[in-house]
Amino acid sequence: MNTETIRVHAESSRQADQSQNRKRTAAKRGTPTLTDRNKRNKQDKLAKRLMLPGIIVTAVITQIPFLGTLFYSFFNWNIMRPDLGMRFNGIGNFVTILEAPEFYTVLENTVILTVASLLICLVLGMFLALLLNRDFFGKGFLRTLIISPFFIMPAVSGVLWKNMIFNPMFGLLAWMFKSVGLPPVDLAANHPLSLVIYIVTWEWTPFFMLVLLAGLQSVPGEIIESSMLDGATRVQQFFHIIIPHLMRYIEVAVFLGLVFILSTFGEIYVATQGGPGYASTNLSYYVFREQIQNSQYGLASAIAVIIVILSVACMTLLFRTLRKQFGGTLA
Amino acid sequence: MKQVWKTGLTVLTYGLAIAYFFPIFLMFITGFKTERDAFHMPPTLFFHPTLVNYENVFNSGIAAFMGNSLIAAFGSTIVSLLLGAPVAYALAIYKPKKGDDIFFWFISTKILPPVGVIIPIYLLFKNLGLLDSLTGLILLYTGMNTPTVVWMMRSFFSDIPYEVIEACQVDGATGLQAVFRVIIPLVKPGLISTGLLCMVFAWNEFFLAVNISYTNSATLPVLVSSFMTSEGLFWAKLSAVSTVAVLPALILGWFTQKQLVRGLTMGAVKG
Numbered sequence: 224m225n226t227e228t229i230r231v232h233a234e235s236s237r238q239a240d241q242s243q244n245r246k247r248t249a250a251k252r253g254t255p256t257l258t259d260r261n262k263r264n265k266q267d268k269l270a271k272r273l274m275l276p277g278i279i280v281t282a283v284i285t286q287i288p289f290l291g292t293l294f295y296s297f298f299n300w301n302i303m304r305p306d307l308g309m310r311f312n313g314i315g316n317f318v319t320i321l322e323a324p325e326f327y328t329v330l331e332n333t334v335i336l337t338v339a340s341l342l343i344c345l346v347l348g349m350f351l352a353l354l355l356n357r358d359f360f361g362k363g364f365l366r367t368l369i370i371s372p373f374f375i376m377p378a379v380s381g382v383l384w385k386n387m388i389f390n391p392m393f394g395l396l397a398w399m400f401k402s403v404g405l406p407p408v409d410l411a412a413n414h415p416l417s418l419v420i421y422i423v424t425w426e427w428t429p430f431f432m433l434v435l436l437a438g439l440q441s442v443p444g445e446i447i448e449s450s451m452l453d454g455a456t457r458v459q460q461f462f463h464i465i466i467p468h469l470m471r472y473i474e475v476a477v478f479l480g481l482v483f484i485l486s487t488f489g490e491i492y493v494a495t496q497g498g499p500g501y502a503s504t505n506l507s508y509y510v511f512r513e514q515i516q517n518s519q520y521g522l523a524s525a526i527a528v529i530i531v532i533l534s535v536a537c538m539t540l541l542f543r544t545l546r547k548q549f550g551g552t553l554a
Numbered sequence: 555m556k557q558v559w560k561t562g563l564t565v566l567t568y569g570l571a572i573a574y575f576f577p578i579f580l581m582f583i584t585g586f587k588t589e590r591d592a593f594h595m596p597p598t599l600f601f602h603p604t605l606v607n608y609e610n611v612f613n614s615g616i617a618a619f620m621g622n623s624l625i626a627a628f629g630s631t632i633v634s635l636l637l638g639a640p641v642a643y644a645l646a647i648y649k650p651k652k653g654d655d656i657f658f659w660f661i662s663t664k665i666l667p668p669v670g671v672i673i674p675i676y677l678l679f680k681n682l683g684l685l686d687s688l689t690g691l692i693l694l695y696t697g698m699n700t701p702t703v704v705w706m707m708r709s710f711f712s713d714i715p716y717e718v719i720e721a722c723q724v725d726g727a728t729g730l731q732a733v734f735r736v737i738i739p740l741v742k743p744g745l746i747s748t749g750l751l752c753m754v755f756a757w758n759e760f761f762l763a764v765n766i767s768y769t770n771s772a773t774l775p776v777l778v779s780s781f782m783t784s785e786g787l788f789w790a791k792l793s794a795v796s797t798v799a800v801l802p803a804l805i806l807g808w809f810t811q812k813q814l815v816r817g818l819t820m821g822a823v824k825g
Contacts, residue, residue: 270644274650280637285666369571378776425577511765
């Protein structure tokens with residue numbers, strides 16, 4: 224099968240998608256009463272009234288406090304030293320942080336944790352989705368088993384993995400290593416970040432699987448059939464038809480994964496306490512350490528501001544493509 | 555040959571599914587073991603189950619934490635649905651000007667990590683006397699869940715044909731009548747699964763809980779983590795606590811798995 228026909232198939236798949244969407248919107252818009260301007264205005268007013276409470280509450284709880292964080296980030300303020308009070312420090316806090324070597328360790332940890340987890344989740348999730356997208360006995364039950372880790376609270380996953388599986392003395396893995404004659408590995412002490420990655424991917428792969436499975440199930444059957452007639456191999460089909468079709472699903476999964484994995488906290492708090500040293504501290508945990516353990520409110524605020532700037536910058540990128548993908552088809 | 559290949563893949567799927575679920579299963583059975591049995595390696599499947607861990611756990615006051623979790627999760631879900639569903643309805647049915655912008659603004663509130671706001675919230679709550687109170691926790695979880703409700707419900711509301719709403723108006727139903735008699739029954743499955751998902755998120759939430767609650771309003775995740783630090787080597791007891799803590803969310807989650815994807819992929823999936 225040559226690439227040209229493959230491209231044609233992929234293209235027609237996309238067009239089929241789009242025309243379906245168009246039809247859906249057209250059907251909704253079709254009624255002439257809707258175009259009536261008076262009615263339009265009345266509806267806009269009604270919509271506004273319905274939306275206002277939700278918008279106000281969400282803004283007040285999730286957005287406005289950030290202005291407070293921004294404000295505190297310019298002050299020197301150690302809550303354990305009330306005698307010193309709150310002293311304006313200009314950009315001093317930011318300078319302190321950017322000069323602290325541990326900040327870069329933490330930044331690196333955050334990037335490694337997030338990128339590695341997302342990649343593993345994506346690949347494993349894809350693999351599981353492909354496996355589950357076949358007909359066999361017990362399919363629904365297996366999907367339920369696999370999705371379960373997603374609903375386990377982070378604090379418990381941390382406990383579970385650290386104690387029962389990775390405990391170097393009594394854990395399951397230590398026993399398995401010993402029984403084949405290898406020395407047990409103390410992951411929490413020697414590779415703390417991989418322990419956290421392990422836990423996070425265990426929790427998030429199921430979600431990726433679920434989203435990708437939904438995507439796989441929406442691949443139009445005719446296109447697969449006609450590509451088969453043209454002699455496409457399974458692998459060609461996968462890369463030229465299925466993957467392009469899955470792009471929007473991948474984007475949603477990655478976006479959601481990024482939002483949650485970037486602010487990973489519970490797993491670290493329970494499994495490694497960010498240590499040893501700063502080896503498994505990510506940015507979220509770093510703020511917690513400065514605020515709770517060192518009582519440096521100004522400094523912690525400055526880190527929070529840096530986190531927000533970084534994550535907003537990196538997510539806006541993804542968010543834009545997301546919006547481009549979905550903005551037009553939001554029927 | 556093809557049959558062998560297929561069976562092989564099925565066996566592999568079974569193996570992977572069991573591997574994913576295994577830690578949860580291990581926790582579940584360890585809760586019924588004595589501390590001695592809990593440390594036995596490899597873990598034994600055949601042992602004399604005991605309820606002593608659960609007795610201990612329930613006697614040591616888990617009920618208060620559970621009550622807190624329940625109130626915080628349930629309360630915030632109700633408020634979020636009351637605030638978020640009208641937004642989703644307005645976005646889906648009336649398609650107001652800038653509707654897309656508003657929808658994406660709601661989603662974008664998720665970009666701001668909770669640590670970005672924790673210090674002012676902590677200080678504000680301290681001044682308002684909301685620190686370590688369930689009201690405070692419900693308030694924060696409402697902020698966390700309202701965007702989720704808008705995000706998910708919009709797709710369920712968009713499935714209602716406009717003709718249905720028009721028909722209501724033609725029949726002379728008032729706005730409220732139309733909503734309660736026609737629209738809510740139509741989106742009921744979506745509403746329920748969205749609500750359940752919000753409860754799961756609030757139930758499992760850890761960062762905000764550990765930062766603003768200590769004694770009066772501490773939730774189950776906070777209890778579990780305190781167990782971890784103070785009684786880390788009592789695996790059987792720890793397992794019993796953890797099982798009690800995860801079971802409600804796990805069961806709710808199982809019921810929502812299908813609608814979850816559909817709502818979160820912005821209605822791109824119907825199913």
